[in-house]
Amino acid sequence: MERREVSFRIYRYNPQVDRHPFYDNFKVAVEKGITILRVLNHIKEHLEPRLTFRAFCQAGICGSCAVRVNGISRLACTTQVWDVLTGSGDDPILVEPLNNLEVIRDLLVDVDPLMEKLKQNSSWVAPAIPEQQMGCKEHIVSETELEVIDSATDCILCGSCYSECSMMGVNRRYISPPVLLKAFRMNNDTRDTIGAERLQQVTADHGLWDCTHCYRCVEHCTKKIAIMEGIHRLREEALERRMTKSEGARHAQAFFDDIHDSGRLKEVTLPLRTKGVAGSLGMIPLAMKMGLKGRTPPLFMKKIPDIKHVRELYRKLEIRAVVKRHAVRQTERLQ
Amino acid sequence: MKYAYFLSCINESMTRELDRSLEILEKDLGIELVKLTRGTCCGGSNLDYVSPDHFLVINGRNIALAEQMKLDLVTSCNTCLLTLRRARQILDSSPEKREFVNNTLRDEGLCYSGSSDVKHLLWVITEDYGLGRLAGLVTTPLTGMRFAPFYGCHILRPSNLLGKDNPATPMSLDHLVETLGGIPVEYASKNKCCGFHTLLVAEKESLALSGNAIEDAIRAEADYIVTPCPLCHTAMDAYQPMTLKGRAVSRTIPVLHLSQLIGLALGHSREELGIDRHMIT
Numbered sequence: 001m002e003r004r005e006v007s008f009r010i011y012r013y014n015p016q017v018d019r020h021p022f023y024d025n026f027k028v029a030v031e032k033g034i035t036i037l038r039v040l041n042h043i044k045e046h047l048e049p050r051l052t053f054r055a056f057c058q059a060g061i062c063g064s065c066a067v068r069v070n071g072i073s074r075l076a077c078t079t080q081v082w083d084v085l086t087g088s089g090d091d092p093i094l095v096e097p098l099n100n101l102e103v104i105r106d107l108l109v110d111v112d113p114l115m116e117k118l119k120q121n122s123s124w125v126a127p128a129i130p131e132q133q134m135g136c137k138e139h140i141v142s143e144t145e146l147e148v149i150d151s152a153t154d155c156i157l158c159g160s161c162y163s164e165c166s167m168m169g170v171n172r173r174y175i176s177p178p179v180l181l182k183a184f185r186m187n188n189d190t191r192d193t194i195g196a197e198r199l200q201q202v203t204a205d206h207g208l209w210d211c212t213h214c215y216r217c218v219e220h221c222t223k224k225i226a227i228m229e230g231i232h233r234l235r236e237e238a239l240e241r242r243m244t245k246s247e248g249a250r251h252a253q254a255f256f257d258d259i260h261d262s263g264r265l266k267e268v269t270l271p272l273r274t275k276g277v278a279g280s281l282g283m284i285p286l287a288m289k290m291g292l293k294g295r296t297p298p299l300f301m302k303k304i305p306d307i308k309h310v311r312e313l314y315r316k317l318e319i320r321a322v323v324k325r326h327a328v329r330q331t332e333r334l335q
Numbered sequence: 336m337k338y339a340y341f342l343s344c345i346n347e348s349m350t351r352e353l354d355r356s357l358e359i360l361e362k363d364l365g366i367e368l369v370k371l372t373r374g375t376c377c378g379g380s381n382l383d384y385v386s387p388d389h390f391l392v393i394n395g396r397n398i399a400l401a402e403q404m405k406l407d408l409v410t411s412c413n414t415c416l417l418t419l420r421r422a423r424q425i426l427d428s429s430p431e432k433r434e435f436v437n438n439t440l441r442d443e444g445l446c447y448s449g450s451s452d453v454k455h456l457l458w459v460i461t462e463d464y465g466l467g468r469l470a471g472l473v474t475t476p477l478t479g480m481r482f483a484p485f486y487g488c489h490i491l492r493p494s495n496l497l498g499k500d501n502p503a504t505p506m507s508l509d510h511l512v513e514t515l516g517g518i519p520v521e522y523a524s525k526n527k528c529c530g531f532h533t534l535l536v537a538e539k540e541s542l543a544l545s546g547n548a549i550e551d552a553i554r555a556e557a558d559y560i561v562t563p564c565p566l567c568h569t570a571m572d573a574y575q576p577m578t579l580k581g582r583a584v585s586r587t588i589p590v591l592h593l594s595q596l597i598g599l600a601l602g603h604s605r606e607e608l609g610i611d612r613h614m615i616t
Contacts, residue, residue, distance in 0.1 A: 072503055166528035170543035210537040212544070213380055214528035215492035219502050228493070235384040247536045255378050256385040259393060263375040265344035274535040290349070290573060293612055297348035306373045309443045313396070316439055317388050 002032040006081055007092035008039060010051065014105050021103070024048065025092060030081050036095065037065055037076035040107075053107035063156030066163070066222065067107050068096040073160035075222045098163035100172065114162055117175060121201045123182035126194040145190045152185035152230055154223040161217035161227060173206045177217035177227050180208060184230030187237060199238055208234055209248025250274050260314050263304030267297035336463065339401035339451070340368035341419070343412035343565060344376045349573070350565040352609025353411060356594040357456070359608070363472060363601050364464060368409065373400050377418040380489075380532070388435075394422030395436035398453065399445040411456040411593065413489035413564035414532075419453045420496050455490055457563040457593055458499055461507045466514040474602040476516025480559065482596070483520045483552035483588075484508035485571065487564035488528050502526055508563060508593075515600035522555035524548035529562075529570040545570040546578035553584050563593040573614050587615045 005027055013021035026043050037055055044051045055065040058077045065076040069084050070093060084093055101109035129137055161177040168174050183202045187195040202208045208231070217227045239249055251274040258265045271280045290296050304310070346354045361368055374397045383390035398419060401408035410416050426433045427449050437446050460469065484505075491502040500507050505526055509519035527548050530541030549571055552560050562568050571578075572590040579587065590613065591599075598608040605611055 166530070166544055167533070167537070167540060170540045170547070171537070174540075206537075210533055210540065212488075212528050212530055212533045212541070214488040216488075216528070219492045219494060226493075232383060236387060239384055249384075251535055252381040252384040255376065255381040256389065259375050259378065259382065259389075264347060265376045265379065267344065267348045271535055286573065286577070289614065293614060295349050295573065295612060295614070301344075301347070304373060304375060306443070310375055310393075310396075312442065313392055313439055314389070317386065317392060320388065321386075 003029060004089065006030045006039075006085070007090070008043070009092040009094050010040075010043070010107070011096040012051075012106050013103050015103065024051075032080075032082050034081050035077055036067070036069055036079045036081060036084070036093075039081060040076060040095070051107075052105040060222070061156065063158035063222070066098055066158040066160050068094075068098060068163065070094050071096075073098055073163040073220050073222075075158060075160075078222070098159050100163050100165065100168040101159065109159070111157075111159060113172070114157070114159060114176065114178065117179045118157075118182060121175065121179050121183055122194060122198045123179060123186060125186055125189050125192045127191045128193050139191045141190055149185045149188045151225050152181055152188075154225055155181055155185070156223060158222050160220050160222050164216040164220040166212050166214040166216055167210055171206060171210070174210055175202060175207045177211075177231070180211070180234060181225065181227050181230045183208075184234050187234065195237070196241060199234070199241060199243065202234065203238055203243060203246060208238065209246050209251075247274050247279070258301075260311060261303075262301045263307050263310055264301040266301050268299055336365065336459075337367040337369065337406055338409040338454075338459065339371050339404050339406040341371050341374055341377075341397065341401075341408055341410040341412075341415055343410060343415045344379075345412065345565045345569065349569055350592070352612045353565050353568075353592045353594055356592065356598045356603075356608040357411065359603055360594055360597055360601070364469075366459070366464065369404060369406065371397070371400055371408070377415045379414055380418055390418075391422055391425060391432060392436050392439050394419055395426055395433075395447040396440055396443070396445060398423060398426075398451055399440060399447045401451040402448060403445060405450075407452040407454055409454050409456055409459055411563070412566060413455070413487040414566055416453065416455045417489035417496065423449070423453055424496060455499075455563065457490065457507060457511070460593070460597070461511055462499075466510060469511075469597070470514050473515055473600045475600055477512070477596075477600050478516050479518070480516075481518045481520050481555075481557045482512045482591075483522055483555060483557035483560045484512060484525055485529070485548060485552070485560050485562040485567055485590075486526055487562055487567040490563060491526055508561065511593075512561065512596070515596065517596075517600075520552070520555045520557040522551050522557070524551040529564075529567040531566040531570040534570060534574070541570070542574060542578045545574060546582060549575060549578055549588060550582055550584050553586065553588050557588060559596075560588055560590045561593065561596045562590060565592065568592055575615050589613060589615045 008026045009023050012024050026047055028039055040053055056062045060075055060078040067076050069079055097103050097107045097109050104110050165177050168176055183198055186192050211231050254270055254273045271283050378390055426447055486505045491500055494502050512519040528544050530544030534541045568590050595608045595610055
């Protein structure tokens, strides 16, 4: 069995005692295949009993042991030491707590803000079956219906995406990727009945439209869930439900309209159409400075040569949408 | 070497110098970029919220136009890259959606078959053209100049759609800087988000994101930031005075487009490359 001595540099902080966080270095003889969690357990048992971290299932199921290894959020129990060695293998492996959550002690973070956001955004199924009839009547979910949310149900709330999220890094009040993913999962569960209400909750300030689509959540999801697809679907649903007053919704609508009108985005009026007159006033100084440098977008965008074809596509798609809406209404009536 | 070149809306308006400097490079490198003038805006990752069908048809059409020319499609905007590649992945993996798109495009004589790849200009330069070949063209090496490479999100993530650089430790732009004689600066923000996409929706937070990256580059003693994305450029150049307000930094930092970086090393002047059009010069 391949075996080597590996250095670990571990974040330490007890806010009740320490003035500042610091790092402790440990050298541990490790066999190939050993995980970061096994190393943390070894350090706690043999080298530093005060080292504090959270862990339970040791199998990538409970989601409690997420930490940052060499700066990237991941599960300690599924991350093998051999896979995160850098340099010629002699660089210390850096183990730190998740970002965007307060440290309780060492690698242990307070997940209450995440739990609170889940509560505020009704992150559960509100079924049509009355409470007293629960367990008496079955609500069948077909395989096709499950497929839509199947991957999203894999979320173990490990907090890795919460830690990696760009927007969370600059606004702790932001709704966060796991809460948006849960909203997508619940709103597309055929047993649920409060989709419209939940969507009102998630589109409030610091909500759905504040996602920068940086895809860090997707890249670092420990369960490989396409979180952004869920966020996209929620935004589509907001527009389907005619929740078009928010800045994010107006911004999206502008792209749709401009492609029809000229084929190109009319950037000159984009702030006005997104933020309204009052909201755009603050941008005047910037626009003037950009004007002096010749960077102001043109007042009129030249139409692309084949705009008639694009408009024809829009016409065809509109007919298709009308037919689709009619079919949905017919099915609802029959039901 | 010949490609269809996707016209990004921002390069037709606020960052016109990007395409102008690229036109100069075409001659130097012997690369022909045929402008996709019949193409439309990709929808900037917004169109599909309004209508996923429009998103697929519009971008299926954009790629089909390149297919008609029998050329791969190149873009110099990260978000156009991701949007086009997302559409491409959906169309390649679903025969039903491909049929729907092709039925809609038929009257215009267009058909999406998946034969044209969608690439970023950075990939064309570093992979198709090759850094070795480019090194031979350098007349004014960027010796002693320190560059902070800022990759931007949509050329890195999601890696299953893009997959050229490792999103955690991207290196292609660093290698390009080295090839041109410059010094790539190591700093924590090189794979972070510039906040562009929420500038009109969550301005304070977006400015904080670009401000963090700019401050990081200044602290790493970079002379320039260089980015392959005109959206990142706008967030970091046009908005820089706003992002740095209240921050303890002693100076501003100019931001270069990829095409301008190469142009400088190939002996072109700042005027030719439109560097003086930037807000921070």
